[in-house]
Every structure is written in C-alpha cells, then in structure tokens.
Amino acid sequence: MNKxxxxxxxxxxxxxxxxxxxxxxxxxxxxxxxxxxxxxNVEYMAYPRYNNIxxxxxxxxxxKSLEDGEDAMVFxxxxxxIMTAFFTFLKQGEHAVLQRDIYGGSHHALxxxxxxxxxxxxxxxxxxKQDFYKAIKENTRLIFIETPSNPLLKIVDIQKIAxxxxxxxxxxxxxxxASPINQTPISLGIDIVMHSGTKYLAGHSDLSCxxxxxxxxxxxxxxxxxxxxxxxxxxxxxxxxxxxxxTLDIRxxxxxENAGELALFLEDHQKINKVYYPGLKEHEGHDVAxxxxxxxxxxxxxxxxxxxxxxxxxxxxxxRAMSLGGVESxxxxxxxxxxxxxxxxxxxxxxxxxxxxxxxxxxxNSQDLIQDLKQALEKI
Ligand SMILES: *Cc1c(COP(=O)(O)O)cnc(C)c1O
Numbered sequence: 001m002n003k004x005x006x007x008x009x010x011x012x013x014x015x016x017x018x019x020x021x022x023x024x025x026x027x028x029x030x031x032x033x034x035x036x037x038x039x040x041n042v043e044y045m046a047y048p049r050y051n052n053i054x055x056x057x058x059x060x061x062x063x064k065s066l067e068d069g070e071d072a073m074v075f076x077x078x079x080x081x082i083m084t085a086f087f088t089f090l091k092q093g094e095h096a097v098l099q100r101d102i103y104g105g106s107h108h109a110l111x112x113x114x115x116x117x118x119x120x121x122x123x124x125x126x127x128x129k130q131d132f133y134k135a136i137k138e139n140t141r142l143i144f145i146e147t148p149s150n151p152l153l154k155i156v157d158i159q160k161i162a163x164x165x166x167x168x169x170x171x172x173x174x175x176x177x178a179s180p181i182n183q184t185p186i187s188l189g190i191d192i193v194m195h196s197g198t199k200y201l202a203g204h205s206d207l208s209c210x211x212x213x214x215x216x217x218x219x220x221x222x223x224x225x226x227x228x229x230x231x232x233x234x235x236x237x238x239x240x241x242x243x244x245x246x247t248l249d250i251r252x253x254x255x256x257e258n259a260g261e262l263a264l265f266l267e268d269h270q271k272i273n274k275v276y277y278p279g280l281k282e283h284e285g286h287d288v289a290x291x292x293x294x295x296x297x298x299x300x301x302x303x304x305x306x307x308x309x310x311x312x313x314x315x316x317x318x319x320r321a322m323s324l325g326g327v328e329s330x331x332x333x334x335x336x337x338x339x340x341x342x343x344x345x346x347x348x349x350x351x352x353x354x355x356x357x358x359x360x361x362x363x364x365n366s367q368d369l370i371q372d373l374k375q376a377l378e379k380i
Contacts, residue, residue: 009066009181010249017061017242019054029058031239048232051223055238060211062245063201066180068187069213073226074238078176078196080231081210082106083113085192088225089142089170092118096142097135099156100125101149101350102174103196104338127285129160136164146174148289151301151334151358152351153177153276155285158292162189170218176200176325181252182295191218199325200298203244203251209233251327251363255298258329258369259361265370266302271377273303273355299324301334301358306380308333308355314376317368324360329369331359 007015019029032054037046046053051060051073064072075081090096098110100123107123114121122135132143143164147156158173162185165171172192173185179200185193195201197209210231212222226232233241256279263277278289279296289296304311312320312331321330322337332338335354339347347353361369 012065013062013249014246016065017058019058029055029239029242031055031235033235048234049230050227051232053235055235055242056233059233059238059242059245062242063180063195063211064213066184066245066248067175067193067213068184069193069219070216071219072211072213073219073223074197074233074241075210075212075226075231076233076237077208077231078103078174078194078198078210079105079109080229081194081196081212082174083109084226084229084231085172085194085212085222086110086114086119086142087117087229088222090114090119093139094141095120095122095137095139096144097122097124097132097140098144099123099127099132099146099149101152101154102144102146103150103176104341106146106174108341127154127156129157129164132161132164136169140169143169143171144174145172146177148177148278148285148297148299150177150299150338151276151356153278153283153285153297153299153301155278155283155289155292157288158183158185158188158190162191165189165191177299178293178297179248179252179325181249182256182293182297186213188292191215192222197241198323200252200255201245201248201325202241203248203325203327205321205323205326205328205330207237207240207244209237209241252298253295254363255361256295258363258366259298259300260296261366262359262361262369262373263300265373266300269374269377271305271380273305275302276300298361299358300361301356303353303355304357304377304380306355308357309336311376311380312357314379315372316375317364317372318359326360327363329360329362329364331357334358 060072170191176196193213195211277300318329
C-alpha cells in the first residue's frame with residue numbers, strides 16, 4: 001500500500017504492509033512455511049530466526065505503520081520483546097530506570113535476569129517526570145514506562161518522560177494496554193514501543209506474540225540481539241497475527257465504548273466503592289489521558305463492597321481469566337493473579353485492595369455485560 005500516512009487507522013489495519021501476490025493474485029498474504037531458502041543472493045539469506053521471512057516482514061510492516069515507527073519486529077511473546085530490548089541497550093555495570101507498577105511478569109523477569117548480569121534497576125514510585133529524573137544516574141541507559149498501568153490504570157505523561165531521553169538514554173514504553181489505536185508514543189517522542197501482542201494485537205486469546213517498534217537505527221541494533229536470543233514468531237503465527245490486526249481498529253473502538261459504558265454503570269452502583277478508568281473525569285490521570293490517548297481503552301478495575309472472589313464466581317457470561325485484550329470479556333482479582341506473589345503489605349502500599357477486581361472488556365453487547373455484572377452483584 002502506498003502513501004500509508006494519508007490513510008486512517010482502520011484502513012491501515014486492513015491494507016498496510018500487505019503482500020502483493022503477483023502469481024495467483026489473491027488478496028490475502030500466503031503463508032510461506034519454508035525454513036530453508038535458496039541463497040541465490042548471498043547478501044540476503046532468508047531464515048526464520050533472522051526475522052526476515054515474508055510473513056514476519058509483512059506483519060511487522062503493518063504494526064510499524066500503526067505505531068508510526070520506522071521499523072518493527074515481531075517476537076514469540078511480549079516478554080521476549082522486552083528482554084531483547086533490555087539486553088540490546090544495557091550491559092554489565094549499566095543502569096535502567098523503571099516505573100514500579102509495570103506488568104508483574106516484566107517486573108519479575110527483569111529483576112531476576114538483570115541482576116544476574118550486573119545490570120542495576122531502579123523502580124520509581126511516583127508517576128511524574130521529576131520522579132524519573134531523580135532516579136537517573138551517570139550510567140543510566142534506558143527508561144521504561146507502562147501507561148495505562150496494571151491494575152489501577154495509572155497514567156504517566158508520555159511526552160514528559162520522552163524528554164528525559166538523550167544520546168545516552170533510550171526511552172521505552174509498554175503500550176500493550178492502550179494498543180496503537182488509542183495511543184502512539186513514538187509520535188510523542190518515545191524511542192521504543194513494546195507490545196505483548198498476545199493481548200489486543202492478536203485479540204482472540206489464542207496466540208502468543210510480541211513486538212518492538214522504533215527507528216531504523218535502534219531497530220538494527222535490536223535485530224542483532226534478537227537473532228542471538230532467537231525469540232522469533234513462525235510464519236503461521238505471523239499470518240494469524242496479520243489477520244487479527246485487520247480488525248484491531250474496530251475491535252478496540254468497540255472495547256473503548258463498552259468499557260466507558262461499564263465504568264459509568266459501576267460508578268453508580270451502590271455495591272461499588274471505586275472505579276478506576278482513565279475515561280472517567282474523576283480518574284486522577286484523566287487530564288493527561290485526554291491529551292495523549294484517542295480512546296481510553298478496554299481495561300478497567302473497581303473495588304467492590306463484599307467478597308470479590310464470591311462476586312466473580314457468580315458471573316455467567318464474563319469469564320474468569322488472567323489474560324486480557326480478547327474479544328471476550330474476562331475478569332480477575334489481581335490478588336489472586338498478577339499480584340499474588342506481592343506481599344499484602346506491599347500490595348497495600350501500591351493501593352491494591354483485596355476487593356479489587358480487574359476487567360478486560362470485550363466486544364459483546366454492553367447491555368449483556370451490564371446485566372451479568374448486575375446479577376452477580378445482587379448475589380453478594
Ligand atoms: C501480558 C503482558 C506482558 C507480557 O507479555 P507475554 O506475551 O505474556 O510475554 C507484558 N506487558 C503487559 C502490559 C502485559 O499485559
């Protein structure tokens with residue numbers, strides 16, 4: 001597709017990067033399953049771990065255009081993408097500054113692996129530019145944020161954090177919760193965008209993948225590390241991801257809409273103590289979200305009056321599950337899932353109550369979701 005920039009997001013979802021099938025003239029990218037290719041041109045050896053086979057290139061191209069980047073690469077999971085980026089820009093004796101409440105799996109993996117290799121991490125408690133700035137040291141090489149964050153949907157001002165980047169320091173964001181439909185951090189000055197594609201990008205709770213998007217220059221460095229680590233995505237999964245991305249815009253828009261309606265319903269319900277959703281005027285990050293997001297996303301959380309575990313047990317339509325971003329609504333208790341390994345005292349300090357429920361809103365009819373929440377609330 002030419003002149004991509006002039007097209008809207010939905011058009012880019014459908015058309016960007018698509019493979020032109022000169023032979024059979026089909027409109028869909030064929031799946032090239034080969035792992036062995038004639039090396040007629042010795043300059044260009046196609047091989048899956050090099051991330052240069054057709055299906056990998058095509059889907060990366062689509063993601064790149066959605067995130068306004070210059071280059072992109074897909075991985076076998078979000079964690080594979082994060083670890084590859086960290087080990088590209090950090091080496092022994094260097095330092096990274098991170099938001100404290102990043103995704104639990106990222107927090108755990110980075111703490112564990114970076115320490116082993118002599119890379120120091122500082123987890124910042126606040127959410128302001130100043131809080132991050134104060135943590136920067138002479139050997140800082142990377143700043144990592146996640147907004148909206150899990151599970152309290154905290155908002156960090158992306159543009160302000162991007163200003164902390166320099167020749168020495170790359171800035172990176174986990175954009176999983178927002179998806180490129182609601183937020184494009186590269187256009188706000190961030191260097192590297194990361195996704196757990198397992199969530200909104202794939203969107204159907206049936207595919208594990210990840211992505212990194214950045215400039216040509218930074219991606220060429222990332223690519224070398226990626227080839228060493230080998231977290232590639234095979235052709236069939238790339239095809240599935242490409243197919244999913246065609247509906248990303250309409251899925252996310254519906255999820256935004258549904259989550260907004262549910263937030264209003266929950267806010268008014270007498271058995272709900274508090275609702276966390278960046279689209280609500282009362283949300284502490286609303287003003288910043290309004291500027292940097294074009295939609296408020298499909299994730300919300302709320303504190304209920306009563307036993308949260310019992311409440312989700314009464315739900316009939318909304319499934320109890322840990323993952324998120326699928327077409328089906330799912331719900332979980334952070335104390336039982338993402339934050340089960342965090343001590344009760346620390347959870348308290350983070351503002352995560354035992355009665356906190358986190359919901360990933362799907363594309364169902366909002367009235368059916370509201371009805372399900374209503375009947376379950378009546379039973380507690
Ligand atoms: C799930 C998730 C990850 C990790 O991605 P995987 O695909 O499970 O490796 C990272 N960040 C966020 C925000 C996530 O939701």
